[in-house]
Amino acid sequence: MPSTVKLAAYLFTRLRQLNISSVHGVPGDYNLVLLDYVAPAGLHWVGNTNELNAGYAADGYARINGVGALVTTFGVGELSAINAVAGAYAERAAVVHVVGTPELAAQDEGRLIHHTFNDGNFRRFAQMHAHVTVAQASLRDPEASPEMIDDVLSQCLLHSRPVYIEVPMDLVEANVSAARLQHPITVPEALPDPHWEDALTALLDRIYSAKQPLILVDGETRALGIVDAVQALSRLTNWPTYTTVFGKGLLDETAPNFHGIYKGSYAPAAAQDYFKSADLVLVFGPHFSSTNSYSGTAIPAASAAVLVTDSTLTTPNQTFANLPARFLLTHLLQTLDAARVPPAAFTPPPLPPPPDTPAPNDLIMHSVFWPRVAAAQLLQAGEVLLAETGTAAHGARDLALPRGARAFFPATWLSIGYMLPAAQGAALAVRERSERSGQKGAAPPKAVLFIGDGSVQMTVQELSTIIREGLDVLVILLNNAGYTIERVIHGLRAGYNDVGAWEYGLAGRFLGAGAGFAVKVQTWAELEDALSDERVLRGRGLRVVEVLMGREDVPEGVLKVLLEKEKERVGAEAEVKHSAATGATYHARRKREIGYGLSFSTDSLYSNVKRKLH
Amino acid sequence: MPSTVKLAAYLFTRLRQLNISSVHGVPGDYNLVLLDYVAPAGLHWVGNTNELNAGYAADGYARINGVGALVTTFGVGELSAINAVAGAYAERAAVVHVVGTPELAAQDEGRLIHHTFNDGNFRRFAQMHAHVTVAQASLRDPEASPEMIDDVLSQCLLHSRPVYIEVPMDLVEANVSAARLQHPITVPEALPDPHWEDALTALLDRIYSAKQPLILVDGETRALGIVDAVQALSRLTNWPTYTTVFGKGLLDETAPNFHGIYKGSYAPAAAQDYFKSADLVLVFGPHFSSTNSYSGTAIPAASAAVLVTDSTLTTPNQTFANLPARFLLTHLLQTLDAARVPPAAFTPPPLPPPPDTPAPNDLIMHSVFWPRVAAAQLLQAGEVLLAETGTAAHGARDLALPRGARAFFPATWLSIGYMLPAAQGAALAVRERSERSGQKGAAPPKAVLFIGDGSVQMTVQELSTIIREGLDVLVILLNNAGYTIERVIHGLRAGYNDVGAWEYGLAGRFLGAGAGFAVKVQTWAELEDALSDERVLRGRGLRVVEVLMGREDVPEGVLKVLLEKEKERVGAEAEVKHSAATGATYHARRKREIGYGLSFSTDSLYSNVKRKLH
Numbered sequence A, B: 001m002p003s004t005v006k007l008a009a010y011l012f013t014r015l016r017q018l019n020i021s022s023v024h025g026v027p028g029d030y031n032l033v034l035l036d037y038v039a040p041a042g043l044h045w046v047g048n049t050n051e052l053n054a055g056y057a058a059d060g061y062a063r064i065n066g067v068g069a070l071v072t073t074f075g076v077g078e079l080s081a082i083n084a085v086a087g088a089y090a091e092r093a094a095v096v097h098v099v100g101t102p103e104l105a106a107q108d109e110g111r112l113i114h115h116t117f118n119d120g121n122f123r124r125f126a127q128m129h130a131h132v133t134v135a136q137a138s139l140r141d142p143e144a145s146p147e148m149i150d151d152v153l154s155q156c157l158l159h160s161r162p163v164y165i166e167v168p169m170d171l172v173e174a175n176v177s178a179a180r181l182q183h184p185i186t187v188p189e190a191l192p193d194p195h196w197e198d199a200l201t202a203l204l205d206r207i208y209s210a211k212q213p214l215i216l217v218d219g220e221t222r223a224l225g226i227v228d229a230v231q232a233l234s235r236l237t238n239w240p241t242y243t244t245v246f247g248k249g250l251l252d253e254t255a256p257n258f259h260g261i262y263k264g265s266y267a268p269a270a271a272q273d274y275f276k277s278a279d280l281v282l283v284f285g286p287h288f289s290s291t292n293s294y295s296g297t298a299i300p301a302a303s304a305a306v307l308v309t310d311s312t313l314t315t316p317n318q319t320f321a322n323l324p325a326r327f328l329l330t331h332l333l334q335t336l337d338a339a340r341v342p343p344a345a346f347t348p349p350p351l352p353p354p355p356d357t358p359a360p361n362d363l364i365m366h367s368v369f370w371p372r373v374a375a376a377q378l379l380q381a382g383e384v385l386l387a388e389t390g391t392a393a394h395g396a397r398d399l400a401l402p403r404g405a406r407a408f409f410p411a412t413w414l415s416i417g418y419m420l421p422a423a424q425g426a427a428l429a430v431r432e433r434s435e436r437s438g439q440k441g442a443a444p445p446k447a448v449l450f451i452g453d454g455s456v457q458m459t460v461q462e463l464s465t466i467i468r469e470g471l472d473v474l475v476i477l478l479n480n481a482g483y484t485i486e487r488v489i490h491g492l493r494a495g496y497n498d499v500g501a502w503e504y505g506l507a508g509r510f511l512g513a514g515a516g517f518a519v520k521v522q523t524w525a526e527l528e529d530a531l532s533d534e535r536v537l538r539g540r541g542l543r544v545v546e547v548l549m550g551r552e553d554v555p556e557g558v559l560k561v562l563l564e565k566e567k568e569r570v571g572a573e574a575e576v577k578h579s580a581a582t583g584a585t586y587h588a589r590r591k592r593e594i595g596y597g598l599s600f601s602t603d604s605l606y607s608n609v610k611r612k613l614h
Ligand SMILES: Cc1ncc(C[n+]2csc(CCOP(=O)(O)OP(=O)(O)O)c2C)c(N)n1
Pocket: A388, A389, A390, A391, A392, A414, A415, A416, A417, A451, A452, A453, A454, A455, A456, A478, A480, A482, A483, A484, A485, A486, B026, B027, B028, B029, B051, B073, B076, B077, B080
């Protein structure tokens, strides 16, 4: 290795060493030269259509790959992406945000250049990013830069949260020492508290003495780097294991002691009974936001909860700090005496009875849609399920995953539009992973995205990147002509909850895939056809299944309760309209409202599905 | 008027009083109840497809209407929009950003709710907005709220810059005093310095004694509220009058003493000679960013410059502070003795000779495109021209405007994707203005948008809002298969400057307009056909004219110079490729590259234009 390298080469080599294979972003005047160093470092450049989407994609990539990277341009680019960076911060995706900035002299002299407020202040955007990143480096000096880069990257890994690196144009090609590149960047191993064995003993005592134990896996388990250990513990104890919505997809869902998402006050009675009277609930990576905890009702009682966070173990009567989760789990598994682990007497609640099979011409309701989708078993090992905030995420949370599949569900940030670019990033990451593992023959793993029309509209152009990158993504688009989750929260019939009527089936053609594959379904028979269509099940590239659903139809659970409340609030008149909404009258009205007119039946894109109604 | 009103009603009534007729934004859990008060206040709700676009649209609306408003939801919504708010700050659009926030108790208790970082800190997003707004109000107390709202709104007007108002959910329906609603919000009239007459005298002296005078109108003239006064001055003096790029469209371009944009070192020699040896250059609303001043070469010499800013008059040897621009101009016009104004001996440089008419099958080059567009006279009085950052803004700056038309050109923020949603906002504002003025019979004024494919991809979904709102917008889309302006800056053939190939002609159908009107042109004959097509010239609704252009073709001027430099940098090999790029070989290659295959000729959308090549 040469003794010096260009600064940009240093930075991208580091990213490559962190197992990043692709970098997401958008070019701009202040990062063009920087981008010349992406490919030579062995990285693939994914040019997204805009920076918010690039940020979302980098986040999706990071959640699969461990780390992801985003390159934007000063001011306009970085601020466009900041909401995505904030989401990565909130839900702990390790995204390295690299910003190409103006040359140092321009900054120091406060020159009035573009992408500023024409006032000579160049520090605002970095100050804004300090709110949404765990570490920042404003590179100014080639000598100091390698260490600064390394420090920031190691913070990124340590916290599994975004960091921010400013690279002034005139530093891109500065020579820096290559010496540090010999040593990989590692997460600083925190020294555990000298009394850590007390903590371990306390934990073991709780485990050995548990009478009614349960394991609850939350989403930060991934950020803590203890997924495998927790899986091992679940297997070893054979204790009933639940996840939160955020934790879904981290553990093997086919294990006999895995019971899905614990839904708090919406869980079946048998599950609630067990959970509430448990004397030990081992929670890994807790992230008890109201959204992720069914408004707190899925949080275990303090008298039973044992929480494992980044560096703290909390038991009902003690808190042990300075105890890194990974260290604790390693020692726990080494020490645990399987023979002393008490069994759990848990009888899983019976599965809900399958809904009656609808008639072929029936419209598609959530109540029958999700069980039918579950039966279709759309996912394979190594693939990713993504369900966007909205009715989609509520319905999809009951889909069981094959072993080794992953899932993205909204936890706390809940920025709609996130899931589509995240699907691009995630699909790329699983494809790269499968390529690395050398499974040549098998079809590359795909992503399956469930998403509402309102959310699709936010970031739709990223379908273009999915197409350009040749990624295998199946989009199941729930078209209910607007923001139905908002309708049930407030404004059931308010115009502000409507969105424009689009011809979603044209997405692939418009955005570059040529004819692409798209199908629109509105009846049970059409759904049946689509879900047994080979192109849906095993096709390649981008595929879109548009499902027409009722404006006021939502899955069972929280949303149904909200719907009933909101119906009551808006009064009886609404009630009448809604009852009509379940029959043929509604269907005709809906067709009119959401604008599917005659053009529908003449569009050859949909000709593969016979339409029975009209 | 009742003595109390709901807080939300107060706020929206105030916006209505400020002459705002439409509010842009996106719903969210924390602003739904707030949105119930939009329509009752007499405001039209424009639901955009995402918040960045809503922010851009509100900015476009504000630049025509004087003020605009944007409503988003806490965290995810407001941060998605922040880059648009930053742009409004940089280029002085008065946008009121109203954010619906969680109830006060949730904030004060630091509850772990969605759209937070799950850490109890609710102040981050407001802190971030403090960087991009001139005033902020975090409403907490019904009694204090009306005055706080008024104060913030008056700052918005005073500075013509965005402001930020947080409305917690539980304050939306709080009763507040309606008393202040009786009195309109006004811009605080700054008291001029007691010695203001000295300033006026100094200014008059300069004017009366000028030997080689010139007026330069920059873009902040609008924010200063002195457009009419400056127009009057230009007419009265009959002095040669130029604008900057940012100032284009503010003055009557049909006036005989109006000479277009002063292009600094790119201006014709005769103009440069006059400008450089001028002894008086009266500059209104100076905004001398490098982009807006041809890298400083369009800034007048300090020995000749007299600058009128918000509240300062600067002459070559004096600075008068506390002198509000409007006050100064009013008194200047009252005092000015037309008889004592010396004439200017300026001979406008000859117009460049018209380019040779291309052969029918010739590809479309910038050199012939813009003169042809100029001849088409696409705009009428009261309409708006928008030209996006890229080759579009460079080419379109020579289009002369009819009297009373306005123009949007990139000045300093230059965030691509801005112009499309801005066209939505601007088209709505001019339609409302024309409706208010009661011109019933005439066709409502339209917006004409020139934009590159890279920029279109950033915010394309806002075409849907243009369609939903039934706005008349003509989009002339320059498709050169990527970021050509970046190509000439750096990376002439770099893959990162390419973008996906879309079938832009499907935009209208995909995004909801049914068949819509779209035409794709690649030869001179096709361009001729399109530019004499009634649907292009006088059609209604959304129309898209896609113009295929060379990847390395740019308008004369700055970009051509950059192109030559960049060609030199990438070396001789490039030269060879480029020469091929101007002939038929290139055409065939480009067709392949940007993906226009056979499907092109079978697409009925384009059947109205005969294609001569393939
Ligand atoms: C960026 C952003 N803007 C606004 C919101 C508020 N919001 C939450 S869910 C939702 C509607 C989602 O509608 P859709 O995707 O159509 O799903 P549906 O519930 O109708 O199936 C909105 C607007 C948000 N979460 N994020």
